[in-house]
Amino acid sequence: MLRVISNRAPTPDVAPHMERRNPLDLFLQSQIARAAGGISPIAMQLAFQDWWRHLAVSPGKLGELAGWWAGSAANPARDDAATDARFADAAWRAWPFSQYAQGFKQLEQFWRLATSELPGVAPHHAEVVAFTARQLLDMYAPSNFLWTNPEVQRAAFASGGRSLVDGARNWGQDLCRRLAPPGAAVSQPVDQRFEPGRQVALTPGMVVYRNELIELIRYAPQTDTVYREPVLIVPSWIMKYYILDLSPHNSLVRYLVGQGHTVLMISWRNPDARDRDLGMEDYLQRGLFAALDQTAALCGGAPVHGVGYCLGGTLLSIAAAAIGAGEQPAHGKLASLTLLAAQTDFSEPGELGLFIDDSELAFLDALMWDQGYLDGDQMAASFQLLHARDLVWSRMMREYLLGERSAPNDLMAWNADSTRLPFRMHSEYLHRLFLHNDLAEGRYLVAGKPVALSAIHAPLFVLATERDHVSPWRSVYKIHLLCGGTIDFVLASGGHNAGIVSEPGHANRSYRRHAANVAPLGYTSPDEWLNQAERCEGSWWPYWRQWLVRRSDRQRGAPPPMGPALGPAPGRFVVQP
Incomplete structure (x- = not known):
């Protein structure tokens, strides 16, 4: 059990950047961070101060804003609200609701102008102010309130008020779950339960290795012969692994084994406060490298197709750089490297970077130091902010005002099955990768020695998704x-997530690749690449599988022995609370 924060001092073996932090400071900042939802109020204040002071000494900009407001009020653009999904219903075209919608869209445009192109404001501060203004506006959109939303009023009238009663019940259920102490038995809608091993994560396999950090799952072969090179999948430990083995119809694992590939998967243990000192080096050595060793042993030392998703892809690229430089030769050879929505350069991480600066990380470090980990709900709240319009306000309107629960599906259930992140690992990840960009700039250390991604010699398949707010495709x-x-x-x-779970036959799926199927000579900018790319209808899975086959031994053979069985898939770690 954790001791009170003020009774323990930072020790050098916990996290280097925490050595000089005062325990009293940590305690106070952890309480502030908890109350503010992990956000640094100081960082927010500095951003608005920077913006407001520069705006105050820019009379020309103020005049432009005043002139724009007067002009837009006199001649509102009638089609602005129609392009917003929140106001797409025909009822929003009638008075007075049309005025509510148009007035709201004017406010949005005004704040976009007010927070952009203001010389002197630090770019990070300008982005924070614009993002915060957008979040506040979305909170007070007329679609979020009973008396200003015609759809809600129509539903209430048609149902005799039943929709409002159902919405109040939904709100009460969610409030009880939110306020319940950990471990308390709180009722949940039965149709929203997707239990690994029962409804999801169903591909047959066995746990063939386990240590204190990972379980390694070896999936049973589905064909008489298989390719010599196994596929080792390294998922992110921010969420459970089974996004890549959801339902049978959309399981990437099932697709691969059905095509003759030997597939192994890392399942990360869900840490708790006792694991506060686990760092990035532990996840590399006792996680990925341990899995590589076992994979090589099970498959006769054949080269491995490494596949990493999100943070797992970042870790895989670090491992590949260390192996390519000859620093980790004992861990075998990589036949290829596939990075799925994984960043290696964090200089432009998109809106997630709004939560990354020195002040934000000081408060977040204090919060994690107090708890010993970052809770999954706290991490999920940050991601929800990036999609607050759809994931928060539109959902609340639908569930609490219209009384409609979202139709459950496997992807939603997986997204709600969050994990905790150890204090040291997450702090190192944020400081070394996001804040200082050590990996891209050659300062990231593996076993005490810097690694460079230029040392990667294996061919790379790099997949990004068009609407990714976690790993923006240009990043x-x-x-x-x-x-x-x-x-x-x-x-x-x-x-x-949905761009990765893109099985063949999924409607409205497409992907872009270079028309010549190879990278052009020399460097091509992202926009140039996009202009030259060929758009292909359907799933990217078959294209990627063909890419793997071209980098595999053409001679297929009998599947290698399954190895020692420690229990059936999906294993123990994935069901840990």
Whole structure:
């Protein structure tokens, strides 16, 4: 059990940047961070101060804003609200609701102008102010309130008030779950339960290795012969692994084994306060390298197709750089490297970077130091902010005002099955990768020695998704500046999760690739690449599988022995609370 924060001092073996932090400061800042939802109020204040003071000494900008407001009020653009999904219903075209919608869209445009193109404001501060203004506006959109939303009023009238009663019940259920102490038995809608091993994560397999950090799952072969090179998948430990093995119809694992590939998957243990000192080096050595060793042993030392998703892809690229430089030769050879929505250069991480600066991380470090980990709900809240319009306010309007629960599905259930992140690992990840960009700039250390991604010699398949707010595709594309080897870059439709779960036959799926199927000579900017890319209808999975086959031994053989069985898939770790 954790001791009170004020009774323990930072020790050098916990996190280097915490050595000089005062325990009293940590305690106070952890309480402030908890009350503010992990956000630094000082960082927010500095951003608004920077913006407001520069605006105050810019009379020309103030005059432009006043003139724009007067002009837009006199001649409102009638089609502005119609392009917003919140106001798409025909009822929003009638008075007075049309005035509510148009007035709201005017406010949005005004704040976009007010927070942009203001010389002197630090770019990070300008982005923070614009983002915060957008979040506040979305909170007070007329679609969020009973008396200003015609759809809600129509539903209430048609149902005799039943929709409002159902909405109040939904609100009460969610409030009880939110306020319940950990471990308390709180009722949940039965149809929203997707339990690993029962409804999801169903591909047959066995746990063939387990240590204190990972379980390694070896999936049972589905064909008489298999390719010699196994596929080792390294998922992100921010969420459970089974996004890549959801339902049978959309499981990437099931697809691969059905095509003759030997597939292994890392399942990360869900840490708690006792694991506060686990760092990035532990996840590399006792996680990925341990899995590589076991994979090589099970498959006769054959080269491995490494596949990393999100943070797992970042870790895989670090491992590949260390192996390529000859620093970690004992862990075998990589036949290829596939990075799915994984960043290696964090200089432009998109809106997630709004939560990353020195002040934000000081408060977040204090919060994690107090708890020993970052809770999954706290992490999920940050991601929800990036999609607050759809994931928060539109959902609340639908569930609490219209009384309609969202139709459950496997992807939603997986997204709610969050994990905790150890204090040291997450702090190192944020400081070394996001804040200081050590990996891209050659300062990231593995076993005490810096690694460079230019040491990666294996061919790379790099996939990004068009609407990714976690790993923006232009940020993912920066790997072209870091690796000199062959890179096949593919841009898939969808977002960070749905763009990966893109099985053949899924409606409205497409991807873009270079028309010649190879990277052009020399560096091509992201926009140039996009202009030259060929758009292909359907799933990217078959294209990627063909890419793997071309980098595999053509001679297929009998599947290698399954190895020692520690229990059936999906294993123990994935069901840990």
